[in-house]
Amino acid sequence: xxxxxxxxxxxxxxxxxxxxxxxxxxxxxxxxxxxxxxxxxxxxxxxxxxxxxxxxxxxxxxxxxxxxxxxxxxxxxxxxxxxxxxxxxxxxxxxxxxxxxxxxxxxxxxxxxxxxxxxxxxxxxxxxxxxxxxxxxxxxxxxxxxxxxxxxxxxxxxxxxxxxxxxxxxxxxxxxxxxxxxxxxxxxxxxxxxxxxxxxxxxxxxxxxxxxxxxxxxxxxxxxxxxxxxxxxxxxxxxxxxxxxxxxxxxxxxxxxxx
Amino acid sequence: xxxxxxxxxxxxxxxxxxxxxxxxxxxxxxxxxxxxxxxxxxxxxxxxxxxxxxxxxxxxxxxxxxxxxxxxxxxxxxxxxxxxxxxxxxxxxxxxxxxxxxxxxx
Numbered sequence: 001x002x003x004x005x006x007x008x009x010x011x012x013x014x015x016x017x018x019x020x021x022x023x024x025x026x027x028x029x030x031x032x033x034x035x036x037x038x039x040x041x042x043x044x045x046x047x048x049x050x051x052x053x054x055x056x057x058x059x060x061x062x063x064x065x066x067x068x069x070x071x072x073x074x075x076x077x078x079x080x081x082x083x084x085x086x087x088x089x090x091x092x093x094x095x096x097x098x099x100x101x102x103x104x105x106x107x108x109x110x111x112x113x114x115x116x117x118x119x120x121x122x123x124x125x126x127x128x129x130x131x132x133x134x135x136x137x138x139x140x141x142x143x144x145x146x147x148x149x150x151x152x153x154x155x156x157x158x159x160x161x162x163x164x165x166x167x168x169x170x171x172x173x174x175x176x177x178x179x180x181x182x183x184x185x186x187x188x189x190x191x192x193x194x195x196x197x198x199x200x201x202x203x204x205x206x207x208x209x210x211x212x213x214x215x216x217x218x219x220x221x222x223x224x225x226x227x228x229x230x231x232x233x234x235x236x237x238x239x240x241x242x243x244x245x246x247x248x249x250x251x252x253x254x255x256x257x258x259x
Numbered sequence: 260x261x262x263x264x265x266x267x268x269x270x271x272x273x274x275x276x277x278x279x280x281x282x283x284x285x286x287x288x289x290x291x292x293x294x295x296x297x298x299x300x301x302x303x304x305x306x307x308x309x310x311x312x313x314x315x316x317x318x319x320x321x322x323x324x325x326x327x328x329x330x331x332x333x334x335x336x337x338x339x340x341x342x343x344x345x346x347x348x349x350x351x352x353x354x355x356x357x358x359x360x361x362x363x364x365x
Contacts, residue, residue, distance in 0.1 A: 006304060056304045067286060074289045090297040094304040104300060115298070126288060198291065213296075243284045249296035 006094040007036075007101055008048040010076045011247075012087045012112045015042045019083035028072045038102040039109035041116070044080055045101055048094060060092055081247040085120040087112055088249050111254045119252065121218050122193060123245030127228060129184055129210040129238045131177060180238065181209035184231050191227045192216050196250045209238060213250035221245070 008028055013019070015037050027033040027046035035042040050059060059065045070091060077088045095101050105112065189195035192214035216224045225242065232240040 006302075009302070012298075057306050060306060066290075070286070070290050070293050073293050077293075088293075088297040090295075090299050091293040092304075092306055093298075093300065093302040096303045100303060108300065112298075126284075198295070243288055246284075246292065249292035252296075252298050254298045254300065 005047060005049055007045050007097055009089050009093045009095060009101060009104070010044040010046070010073060011080060011089055012041050012043055012105070012116070013080050013083075014085060014116055015040050017042060017080070017084050019080045021082050022076070022079040025076055025079045026072060027076050028069045030072075033076050036098050036101045036105070038105040041105055041109060041112050043101050043105055044076060044086075045098070046076070056092060056094060077247050077249075081123075085116045086247050087115045087119065087252045087254075088247050108254060115252045115254060119215070119248040122215050122248060123218060123221070124248045124250055125192075125214045125216050125221075125224060125242060125244035126246060127184075127188060127210065127212055127214065127243075128208060128241045129181060129235070130208050130241075131237055132239050177209045180235060184210055184235065184238075184240070185212055187231060188212070188214055188224070188227060191220065191224045194251050198250070213246070215248055215251045216244075 010027070010033065013035075017035075022033065022044075025033060027048075029046075029048050031046050031048070033044055033046040036045050037043075050056060059069075073091050077086060080086045095104065185195065185197060194215040195212060196214075197210070197212040214224065228240055228242045232238070
């Protein structure tokens with residue numbers, strides 16, 4: 001079986017960083033991590049073996065591989081996060097060898113240094129809001145009786161009319177929730193240095209009112225959490241969930257914003 | 260920079276059983292960040308980012324408990340032929356209880 005070996009790039013940190021928490025931390029696949037220094041920054045890297053002839057894509061599509069890999073990637077990033085500023089890279093950024101890592105650092109040095117400056121002394125906080133099941137206007141309204149015939153739907157006029165009424169009231173409720181989400185987001189953004197709403201997962205679940213990340217100065221952490229608590233109390237029909245502090249995954253865009 | 264507590268939710272607590280407090284991150288929180296965020300510079304091994312993002316959504320639903328997912332109104336996975344069999348047999352790949360956001364004691 002062929003083995004593909006590459007250098008996994010976890011993150012970039014300032015050159016000369018001391019990260020005692022990172023001593024002995026296991027990277028993706030269980031191997032050690034180390035630093036590659038170049039252009040006044042240091043890349044946190046580790047060798048990764050991909051046994052067999054499956055391309056990396058196939059590994060990523062395998063939840064049994066992806067879950068420990070994602071946890072290991074985050075574990076390494078988090079260990080350096082506790083020591084100072086860090087610019088995390090997306091999972092599965094893999095190069096042929098250390099020389100390629102140095103080239104990437106050289107090509108992106110100024111951008112990476114700027115990103116390190118942006119996140120220094122700050123952390124990301126995640127906030128999600130969703131309606132409490134019992135109080136949700138969406139949950140309170142039963143839908144029309146489904147067609148009694150199983151298999152492909154064979155809707156009658158009555159079913160369609162009921163469905164239309166239900167859809168318009170659902171639409172009104174949806175707009176109300178969206179407005180609440182926007183209100184909450186704006187107030188949280190005021191307590192933060194930067195804010196970003198996530199679309200990937202929230203866009204697929206019908207009742208996630210808000211899913212966003214906020215970049216918060218370390219000294220304003222308590223203010224931010226208090227703001228979340230206040231907003232939670234002001235919106236009794238919603239549940240707000242806050243997670244953090246995170247490395248600033250959501251605030252380290254390099255180069256042009258993706259479309 | 261000081262070390263953050265591993266379980267920041269312990270500091271919470273507002274009257275009336277307020278629900279807003281830092282919670283431990285679950286696998287879905289981690290995946291959302293490591294797959295969708297971070298610096299995107301192409302590596303030497305190319306991967307299809309669109310497929311990975313779709314996978315994030317699917318795994319997010321697998322890692323949340325089924326009850327929690329339904330509470331949040333997420334149930335479309337039950338009709339996803341690729342997932343329904345896995346989801347039925349493996350509802351809790353890793354519900355809350357993974358490493359905290361700062362990765363302590365994963």
